[in-house]
Amino acid sequence: MKTIEQINEKIRRGEAAVFTAEEVSKMAESMSPAEIARKADVVTTGTFGPMCSSGAFINFGHYNPPIRMEEVSLNDVPVYAGIAAVDSYIGATSESTFDETYGGAHVIEDLIAGRDVKLKARAKGTDCYPTREVQTVINKESVNEFYLFNPRNAYQNYPAAVNSRKSAIYTYMGTLMPHMENATYATSGELSPLLNDPALRTIGIGTRIFLGGTEGYVSWYGTQFNTRKEKNAYGIPAGNAATLAVIGNAKEMSTDYIRAAYFEKYGVSIFIGIGIPIPILDEDMARAVSIRNSQIETVVVDYGRTDKPVIGKVTYDQLRSGSIYIQGKQVKTGPLSSLEKARKIAAELKRWIEEGTFLLTQPVEMLPKDSFVRGLEQRS
Amino acid sequence: MKKRFVFRFSPGTVKQPLISHLVREFDIDANIWNADISYGREGKLVVELEASEEAIQAGLEYTRSIGVHWSPLVKELQFRQDECVDCGSCTSVCFYGALSMNPTTWKLEFDPEQCVVCGLCIKACPLRLFSISREEEE
Structure with missing residues (x-):
């Protein structure tokens, strides 16, 4: 058992053992959670994907x-x-x-x-x-001020998308070819922030994070925050679940980690780079950060139909292999979020912590334990 | 040798079974990339020919002798790779293996040799980094 204050003391002395989520998942192949809990103090995560619910306050x-x-x-x-x-x-x-x-x-x-x-x-x-x-x-x-305040970022998992129609459709999940000829997916899998703390034990309001190349904070729970998604044996929800509202000084950000996007026949969106440090407080957190792509499942949704039915379930190992099988058909897969950038973010955050310039925070308040997403009904 | 060509047919030449003739008489492997030809009307065919240089040359001479005009395919995909964020959106619509993610580094790799200039990546790229060169065939 370690406390955040004890970990921060090690960070200040330059003695903290910091690993990226990919490194620790690799270590977990030969080490038990108890051994990892002893060896690692902090695990860094990263994601770089299109996150539409973002924006900035400006005082002119x-x-x-x-x-x-x-x-x-x-x-x-x-x-x-x-x-x-x-x-x-x-x-x-x-x-x-x-x-x-x-x-x-x-x-x-x-x-x-x-x-x-x-x-x-x-x-x-x-x-x-x-x-x-x-x-x-x-x-x-x-x-005067120019700061990002994004109402919904860093989705904890997201469904993969296919299209069963006879013609291509253009969506925020990219170009979906007819007859389920391709499938797109969006998270960084075992490197993704909220998949490394699926029960949200350490990430809460006030958590200091990497945002767009500088320090930012979790300011609130994100919109459409959902704790009621079915979870698998590893505690991973198969589909979009928890979200974060984040804030940070855009004047200090870099276009390496914030990039504008335009999705054909959909509209404008923005790539946001986020990294979150996970303190390894105990064996349970060590087990959580050891999650591997083969253990992270997500649903496959048919965007070709307006009711967007779930038509399958796959792992990130399968998605990253280049093709998945849906209803017996081999379907080519392609990502929408950059794993290469996500790795850079996790590595950069690791460097900040190793250099002692980035300290961990105890959340001021935890994120909701029970929350679900309502629809919009026609009333008069 | 493998080379790409654009064949242009006039109304009088579309009846000729040109491709099968090239395959049988000149021992050329032909891979049709794009064909827009209506019977009795004019049309355009984009084709990749694979054979010895002499065979391709002879086949092209025959092609011209029956009144089909040809020119090397000069249209090619332009890619501003320095601005790429390696998201991979383009790879899910590239069915020819020209755009792929390196399975180790997860950086985008572009192999112009495999590109058939279908143009699907132009719309799929959220950063609008692809375009087709405007250079016209001769």
Whole structure:
């Protein structure tokens, strides 16, 4: 048994034993959970995938004479401005009025890259905010605050997608070819943050994480947080379950770990890089981080039908092999999230902890123990 | 030798069983990549020919002698690989093995030799890194 404070003491002294989730899964082939619990202090995870429910708060600074901004766009992408005079929220999936392939995600990437972005703002004009129109250029140095606040990131598992129709469909799960000719999948498997702490024993509100190349925090449980998904023998839910809301200073982020995306005939999304350190407090946590791709299952969903039925179940070992079998048919598989980047994130976070610059946090509050997802009903 | 060509048929030439003639008389292996030919009308055929250089040359001379115009396939896939994040979205629509994930590094590998320029990856890439060269056939 170790406490987070004891682990932090080792990190400060530069003595903490840190492994990535892939390294520890490899170790688990020849070591017991008890041995791993003795050897490892921290295990780092990583994921880099499209996460639509993301966005950034920006405070533009006050103009002279001041304006109470009511209609705002950045590079012609509509921004939410219904908060105070010069605060705004730019959602990643908001699209440019003139180009559906450019959206909020691209504005966020442009700002992180240090590029100038065109700001247009209109207002009715008030006694204390008389200006009615502003057109100017901003960048991350000119604005006051610019921080990501993503309502739903880091899904704990996600279904793989196929299409049974006679023609291709274009989805947020990529191009799905007809007659189930391909299947796409989205998580980093045994390296994925919430799959290494499936019971959410160590990750909670206030947990310090890697977000977009800098330090960030878990700010709340993510939207559509679901604890009621059926779990397998390893405690892994087969499909989308827990989620995280995360926050971090976008001015310090890097376009290596935040990238805009456009999915054909779907719209704009954003690749977010997240890494979470898992403290190995005891044998139970050692067992959790030892999870292997062969033990992580997810369901296969037919996106060709509007009711999106589950038509199979596969492991990440099978998904990564290049093909899976669904209803007796061999189906080619392809990922949507970058394992290569996920590995870089886990390695970078490992380096920060080894260097003593990143300390672990005791959550201020744990994530919900029982939560499910409601639908939207027609009422009057 | 393996080479790719575009054959252009005029209304008078589409009746000719050109490909089977190339296979039988010139001992050329032909792999049709794309065919858009209507009987009695004009059309275009994209084909990969495999044989000795002399056989291909003779076959091409025959092709021209019956009135079918040919040119080497110059369209090719352009890929801005330096901006790639190795997500792999393109690999699930590439059925020719031109785009694949390295099973060890999980970096995207592009093998232009395998590419049939079908263009599916252009729409599948969320970063819009693929395009087809605009160069026209002669």
